Amino acid sequence: xxxxxxxxxxxxxxxxxxxxxxxxxxxxxxxxxxxxxxxxxxxxxxxxxxxxxxxxxxxxxxxxxxxxxxxxxxxxxxxxxxxxxxxxxxxxxxxxxxxxxxxxxxxxxxxxxxxxxxxxxxxxxxxxxxxxxxxxxxxxxxxxxxxxxxxxxxxxxxxxxxxxxxxxxxxxxxxxxxxxxxxxxxxxxxxxxxxxxxxxxxxxxxxxxxxxxxxxxxxxxxxxxxxxxxxxxxxxxxxxxxxxxxxxxxxxxxxxxxxxxxxxxxxxxxxxxxxxxxxxxxxxxxxxxxxxxxxxxxxxxxxxxxxxxxxxxxxxxxxxxxxxxxxxxxxxxxxxxxxxxxxxxxxxxxxxxxxxxxxxxxxxxxxxxxxxxxxxxxxxxxxxxxxxxxxxxxxxxxxxxxxxxxxxxxxxxxxxxxxxxxxxxxxxxxxxxxxxxxxxxxxxxxxxxxxxxxxxxxxxxxxxxxxxxxxxxxxxxxxxxxxxxxxxxxxxxxxxxxxxxxxxxxxxxxxxxxxxxxxxxxxxxxxxxxxxxxxxxxxxxxxxxxxxxxxxxxxxxxxxxxxxxxxxxxxxxxxxxxxxxxxxxxxxxxxxxxxxxxxxx
Amino acid sequence: xxxxxxxxxxxxxxxxxxxxxxxxxxxxxxxxxxxxxxxxxxxxxxxxxxxxxxxxxxxxxxxxxxxxxxxxxxxxxxxxxxxxxxxxxxxxxxxxxxxxxxxxxxxxxxxxxxxxxxxxxxxxxxxxxxxxxxxxxxxxxxxxxxxxxxxxxxxxxxxxxxxxxxxxxxxxxxxxxxxxxxxxxxxxxxxxxxxxxxxxxxxxxxxxxxxxxxxxxxxxxxxxxxxxxxxxxxxxxxxxxxxxxxxxxxxxxxxx
Ligand SMILES: Cc1cc2nc3c(=O)[nH]c(=O)nc-3n(C[C@H](O)[C@H](O)[C@H](O)COP(=O)(O)OP(=O)(O)OC[C@H]3O[C@@H](n4cnc5c(N)ncnc54)[C@H](O)[C@@H]3O)c2cc1C
Numbered sequence: 001x002x003x004x005x006x007x008x009x010x011x012x013x014x015x016x017x018x019x020x021x022x023x024x025x026x027x028x029x030x031x032x033x034x035x036x037x038x039x040x041x042x043x044x045x046x047x048x049x050x051x052x053x054x055x056x057x058x059x060x061x062x063x064x065x066x067x068x069x070x071x072x073x074x075x076x077x078x079x080x081x082x083x084x085x086x087x088x089x090x091x092x093x094x095x096x097x098x099x100x101x102x103x104x105x106x107x108x109x110x111x112x113x114x115x116x117x118x119x120x121x122x123x124x125x126x127x128x129x130x131x132x133x134x135x136x137x138x139x140x141x142x143x144x145x146x147x148x149x150x151x152x153x154x155x156x157x158x159x160x161x162x163x164x165x166x167x168x169x170x171x172x173x174x175x176x177x178x179x180x181x182x183x184x185x186x187x188x189x190x191x192x193x194x195x196x197x198x199x200x201x202x203x204x205x206x207x208x209x210x211x212x213x214x215x216x217x218x219x220x221x222x223x224x225x226x227x228x229x230x231x232x233x234x235x236x237x238x239x240x241x242x243x244x245x246x247x248x249x250x251x252x253x254x255x256x257x258x259x260x261x262x263x264x265x266x267x268x269x270x271x272x273x274x275x276x277x278x279x280x281x282x283x284x285x286x287x288x289x290x291x292x293x294x295x296x297x298x299x300x301x302x303x304x305x306x307x308x309x310x311x312x313x314x315x316x317x318x319x320x321x322x323x324x325x326x327x328x329x330x331x332x333x334x335x336x337x338x339x340x341x342x343x344x345x346x347x348x349x350x351x352x353x354x355x356x357x358x359x360x361x362x363x364x365x366x367x368x369x370x371x372x373x374x375x376x377x378x379x380x381x382x383x384x385x386x387x388x389x390x391x392x393x394x395x396x397x398x399x400x401x402x403x404x405x406x407x408x409x410x411x412x413x414x415x416x417x418x419x420x421x422x423x424x425x426x427x428x429x430x431x432x433x434x435x436x437x438x439x440x441x442x443x444x445x446x447x448x449x450x451x452x453x454x455x456x457x458x459x460x461x462x463x464x465x466x467x468x469x470x471x472x473x474x475x476x477x478x479x480x481x482x483x484x485x486x487x488x489x490x491x492x493x494x495x496x497x498x499x500x501x502x503x504x505x506x507x508x509x510x511x512x513x514x515x516x517x518x519x520x521x522x523x524x525x526x527x528x529x530x531x532x533x534x535x536x537x538x539x540x541x542x543x544x545x546x547x548x549x550x551x552x553x554x555x556x557x558x559x560x561x562x563x564x565x566x567x568x569x570x571x572x573x574x575x576x577x578x579x580x581x582x583x584x585x586x587x588x589x590x591x592x593x594x595x596x597x598x599x600x601x
Numbered sequence: 602x603x604x605x606x607x608x609x610x611x612x613x614x615x616x617x618x619x620x621x622x623x624x625x626x627x628x629x630x631x632x633x634x635x636x637x638x639x640x641x642x643x644x645x646x647x648x649x650x651x652x653x654x655x656x657x658x659x660x661x662x663x664x665x666x667x668x669x670x671x672x673x674x675x676x677x678x679x680x681x682x683x684x685x686x687x688x689x690x691x692x693x694x695x696x697x698x699x700x701x702x703x704x705x706x707x708x709x710x711x712x713x714x715x716x717x718x719x720x721x722x723x724x725x726x727x728x729x730x731x732x733x734x735x736x737x738x739x740x741x742x743x744x745x746x747x748x749x750x751x752x753x754x755x756x757x758x759x760x761x762x763x764x765x766x767x768x769x770x771x772x773x774x775x776x777x778x779x780x781x782x783x784x785x786x787x788x789x790x791x792x793x794x795x796x797x798x799x800x801x802x803x804x805x806x807x808x809x810x811x812x813x814x815x816x817x818x819x820x821x822x823x824x825x826x827x828x829x830x831x832x833x834x835x836x837x838x839x840x841x842x843x844x845x846x847x848x849x850x851x852x853x854x855x856x857x
Contacts, residue, residue, distance in 0.1 A: 003615050008633065032794060039670065040677060040793045043635075048787055089790035102790045554631025 004317070005054065005118040005310040009558055011042065011111050014362055017542045019369050021107050027376040030105060038108050044088065045112035049119035052081050057120045060260030061428050065202065067252040072201045072262050078126055079204030085127035086156025092131065099138055099146070100154060106295075107368040110302055114361070117306035121432055122260025126159065128299060129199050132292050133160025133211045136228065140280035140288050148236060149209055159205040162296070163212040163231070163266065164289065165196045171445050173286060174223045178214040178268065180276050190214060190231055190276040191269035193250075198439075200264035201233065201249045207242060208233040210266075211292075213285050214276065220283070228285035229276035231268065246274035257431025294389070297397035297440045298367055304404035304436040305360040308411070311429040312353040315411035318424070319346050322415075340414070348572075349410040355536070355569040356407040358562070360400035362535035367396045384465055391454045391462040392531065394446035399528035401436030402443055408433045447520035450527060455501060456508065463501070470494060470534045477537050480544045486570045490537055493530045496577055500526065500584045507587070514592050519584055526580040533574045540566045602656030602750075603711040606647040606680065607703055607733070608640040610664050610671040611723040624821040626693060636671045639718025641785040642778035647716050648679045649783065650750055657681040659710060663702050665692050669801065676796035677788035683801035684710075690806055690813035696724075697816040700732035705809040707737065712773055714755065719744045719777040730777035740770040746781040 015021050016035060024030040056077045065074045085091055094109040095101025116124035134153045137145050152158040169175040178192025192214065194200070201208055210231040219225030234242040251265035268274045280288055323337035330338075340346045370389040374382055412419035412426040419426045437443045455463050470490070477487040504523065507516035543566065546559045612618060613633040621628055636644075647658045658680040662668050665687060672683040684706050691702055707715065715737075720727035734741035746765075747758035755774055759766045788796075806813045832849070836842050850857045 009631075032797070034797065036670070036673065037793055037797055040673060040788060040796070041790065043670075043674070044677075044788045044790070044793065051787075084787065087789060088787055089792075093790050102794055104790065552630075553628065558631075 004313040005049075006115055006306070006313075007309070008042065008046065010358060010361075010562075011114070012039075013542070013558075013562070014365050014539075015107065015111060017546070018362065018539055019107065019365050021105060021369065021372070024105050024372055024376070029103060029376050030372075032103070033105070033108075038111075041093075041104065041108055041112060042115065045115040048081075048084060048088065049115050052077060052084060053116060053120035053123050056123065056260075058425065058428065060120065060122050061257070061432075064254065064259040065252060065262035067249060070249060071203055072249060072252055072264060074202040074204050074262065075123075075260060076204070078123060078202060078260075081123050082126055082130075082156035082159070082204055084156070086154060089154075091127045091156060092134065092150075092154045095135075095138065100150065105368075105372045107365050107372055110298065110364065110368050113299060114302055114306045114309075117303045118310040120260070121303055121307055122258055124303070125261050126199055126204070127156065128296075129162065130154075130156070130158070130160035132162060132296050133209060135295070136211045136279060136288060136292050137230065139291060140228065140284075141230070145230060145277065145279070149230070149232075152207070153209060157205060158207045158209055159199050159202065161197050161200050161208060161210045162289070162292065163194045163197045163200065163210040166193055167195055170196075171442060173213065173226065174221075176213055176215060176226065178212070179217060180214040180227065180229060180278075181217045187275040187277055188214075188216070188229065189269060189272065190229065190274040191272075194266040194268070196253065196263045196439075197266055198263055199261055200266055202262060208247075210247070211279070211289075212276065213289060216282055223286050224283055226285040227282050228279040228288045230279055231274065231276045235275055246271050256434055257428065258435045259431075293440060294393050295371075297393055298364055298371075300436055300440045301360065301397045301400035302364050304400040304433060305357050305364065307429050307433040308353065308357045308360075308400075308404040308407040311408040311411035311426055311433070312350070312357060314425050314429070315353070315414040315419075316341075316350060318415050318418070319350065324416075346414060349414050351565055351568040352410050352572070353407045354561075354565040355573060356400075356403045358539070358565055359532040359536050359569055360403065362539055363392070363396050363399065363532055366535060366538075367392055387458075387462040387465050388469065390457075391450075391466055394441075394450045394454065394524065395528050395531050397440060398437065398443045398446045398524055399532060402525070403528075404433050404436060405430075443524065444521055447522075447524040448517055451504065451520040451523045452517050456505060460505075467494065467498075470530075473534055473538050473541070477541050480541065482544060483537070483540055486533075486537055486540065486566075489570055489574060490530070490533055493533060493574060493577055496581045497527065497530050500581050503585055503587070515587050515589055518589065518591050519587070522580050522584055526577050526584065529573060529577050529580075533569060536566045536569045602650065602654045603713050604647045604651055604656055604658045605707055605710070605712045605715040606640070606644045606658060606660050606675065607715065607717045607729070608644060608660050608662045608671055608675055609637045609718070609721045609723075609729075610634045610662065610668045611637045611721055614638075614722065620822045620824050624823060626819070626822060634667055634670065636674055637718050637721045637723075639720060639722070639778055639780070640716075641718075642780065642782045643716030643718055643776070644675045644678055644680065645783045645785040646748060646776070646778060647714075648786070650714070650748075651679075654750065656713075659684060659712075661703055661706055662686065663691050663694065663699050665689075672801055673793075673796045674788055676799045676801075677792040678786055679792060680799075682799055685801055685803045686805070686809065687803055688805040688807075688813065693819070694813070695815045695817040696726045696728035697732055698813060700729045700736055701811055702806065702809060702813075703729070703733050704736035705811045706804060707733075714750065714772055715739075715775045717775060717777045719779045730775050734775035737773075737775070739773050739775060741775040741777070742768045742770055743777040744779045745776050746779050748776060748782065 022035050025033050060075045065072050092101040093104045094106055130153050153160055166176050180188035180190055182188055212229045212231045213226050215225050216227050232245050233247045235245040237243045246269050248267045248270055250267040253263045319341040320339055322340050324340050370385040374385045408429045412430050415426055418424050474487055474491055477483045543559050543563050613635045616632045619628040651658050659682050660672055660675040660680045661684045662672050663686040672685055686702050717730035742757035744759050745757040749756040755770050757768045834842050834845050
């Protein structure tokens with residue numbers, strides 16, 4: 001198996017050269033940090049990944065979690081990694097000092113997640129889920145809750161989850177029915193079913209703390225009636241002892257990929273003794289959860305790009321050593337075969353992967369950079385970053401998720417028949433990566449969010465601010481003659497985006513909601529391609545600056561290689577918006593007109 | 602207890618090593634640098650000893666500016682302070698000159714026990730620890746896989762072919778660490794944040810008052826010759842093919 005699963009050089013290029021994250025250390029909140037610290041964080045993440053995660057990448061797929069004697073059994077490395085993540089301070093790395101964290105910028109935290117996820121996505125999610133669940137307690141919970149749960153969640157002894165989905169309520173969370181009945185003792189009696197809950201039970205930890213959505217008895221219908229609860233698997237009794245909280249595992253699902261991490265069906269309150277503790281105010285649960293989900297969504301996009309990165313390096317290694325065929329110009333059949341990386345079509349597949357992975361990663365860091373600045377800025381500036389983050393989150397989740405599937409598919413294709421066989425890791429990456437357009441909101445739902453909510457929110461203010469940001473990059477790129485054509489092309493792409501957006505929003509103004517949103521997934525796709533082109537142009541400016549110096553050896557190769565990936569994106573990916581724009585402008589409404597019974601034969 | 606751990610920064614085992622065209626050394630561009638893995642065992646043992654008996658761990662390293670990363674890594678693992686011997690005349694120094702620089706720096710501080718890796722994975726000389734002990738005129742236990750320290754003495758286990766030696770020595774002494782001695786801990790994030798604030802003394806040869814005249818010089822580095830291509834023995838009859846293998850092993854490879 002390939003030893004390389006990410007490019008550290010590219011990570012540092014993005015962190016220090018494109019996003020200059022060391023600028024953050026000028027703000028008091030981040031002042032204890034420095035590039036030296038960030039480098040050490042990345043080194044530590046690499047070491048953990050190589051020692052603990054990568055070696056069990058295949059094993060965790062082959063021996064998937066099972067439901068035995070009322071408990072889910074997972075690979076023993078899960079517990080070891082949780083403990084190592086706890087001891088290393090990874091679970092609360094970007095929490096404040098007050099919460100025992102290190103105030104690490106989100107961007108650096110994500111860079112570490114990228115490393116973990118590329119080494120072994122299934123293993124990487126356990127601490128992440130805990131971190132996310134604890135974040136809800138930190139933001140909206142009581143001091144008493146923090147006292148009760150933080151220490152053992154942050155040490156990796158207890159698992160955290162996000163428990164929302166129910167059999168009848170996946171995309172449509174307003175339809176959940178898990179019931180929370182108030183008691184006089186300060187807690188609620190919980191009753192209901194949850195499904196597909198990641199890591200909701202396993203023997204790698206001593207306890208599980210669910211951050212769960214439920215409806216308080218007699219709550220108003222719809223999203224306004226949803227509240228957030230802490231529901232531990234084992235609650236802490238008056239003497240500080242753990243006692244079973246009537247949270248039962250009723251099943252485990254066997255999945256296509258991403259098999260090292262279980263998704264679990266839970267049954268709550270079978271014996272009428274499941275206690276839930278309200279977090280924050282009643283009926284605000286979904287709003288609270290969305291705060292967490294936005295961070296989790298960026299992590300999902302990152303996980304997708306990370307798996308694609310590992311697949312790319314496995315494919316690259318293979319294409320360099322597999323002799324097959326001869327150059328188109330070589331007619332002599334007695335000549336030795338060439339490594340397949342010599343073939344233009346194989347290089348096309350490799351460039352495609354790089355352009356997707358590195359473009360996506362740039363967009364994800366762009367979003368986390370907004371989040372990092374949101375934390376330290378105030379007033380108008382802060383609002384601006386919040387708007388951008390809000391607008392771009394569905395894109396940063398969906399573009400990498402959808403495109404990583406195609407990227408890994410091309411990686412697999414590089415290996416021909418071997419790519420389809422389990423002697424090579426590509427088939428596993430291909431299965432693993434398929435999850436991302438599904439969890440944390442399907443692509444379809446994010447399309448509707450982007451077009452139906454984000455573009456028009458505050459009278460289109462976020463969209464306007466976004467266009468300003470892209471124009472800033474266009475302006476800077478305009479100073480480099482070598483970037484002339486791409487700069488022009490991005491400008492033209494923005495014209496297309498504006499044209500399509502106005503056309504679609506026009507339907508909304510006419511009250512034609514059906515036509516407005518019918519193709520919002522395609523709109524998301526179009527928006528995503530342009531957004532990533534923007535990120536590539538941003539990277540290209542940095543590449544140009546570097547190439548102005550007289551580079552040689554590995555450094556020259558790095559920038560020249562990146563420059564090809566940049567050019568590839570503009571020549572091969574960006575033009576795809578024309579077809580999308582054509583369909584979107586046509587608004588033929590056939591998906592509205594087509595009806596159920598016409599699908600039958 | 603005053604504990605010293607010597608560390609060296611070396612290319613990552615996965616780094617692609619290229620010899621410079623003039624043969625004077627290796628191309629350093631694009632290489633990832635890490636703490637010599639055997640030194641990690643030494644640092645870990647130093648930290649464990651401190652946790653058991655109390656005291657302080659000082660890490661010492663000779664090397665260019667980038668060596669500071671490795672010193673900080675040891676500090677992030679839990680060492681208290683560092684000494685960085687940074688002098689261009691000592692970059693790529695031979696084992697003696699390196700040990701001499703280490704000895705000069707260590708002489709200036711109190712020490713009860715000194716850890717080195719049993720060798721560094723770059724030059725693979727395996728000499729620095731021993732020379733250091735000689736220069737300090739203290740006993741040494743080399744290639745150690747188990748260590749007990751107490752009552753002013755150290756008991757060390759050293760595997761030899763088919764057996765193991767149990768060595769006992771007075772303190773201070775030099776211990777060179779072998780794989781198996783322990784499982785080095787990972788640098789934690791709180792450790793990394795603290796490491797930044799820990800003191801590191803930077804010294805050059807003049808400050809240490811040492812000679813930098815090498816005892817040994819690398820004349821030229823050459824990559825190992827490329828492996829000749831393999832041979833496939835054609836034919837239908839397994840017995841004849843086996844006979845051909847034996848003939849080739851005898852006559853060409855001359856191994857039987
Ligand atoms: C591996 C895995 C891990 C998961 N982890 C968790 C977890 O930790 N916690 C948790 O709570 N949940 C989790 N889930 C559940 C996940 O979030 C849901 O599966 C997802 O939100 C989709 O819901 P659903 O499966 O009910 O599909 P549905 O909502 O039934 O969707 C089916 C299809 O219909 C489309 N669709 C649905 N509604 C609309 C609409 N209004 N307009 C247009 N199209 C629509 C969707 O886009 C999709 O293509 C996990 C799922 C998986 C597979």
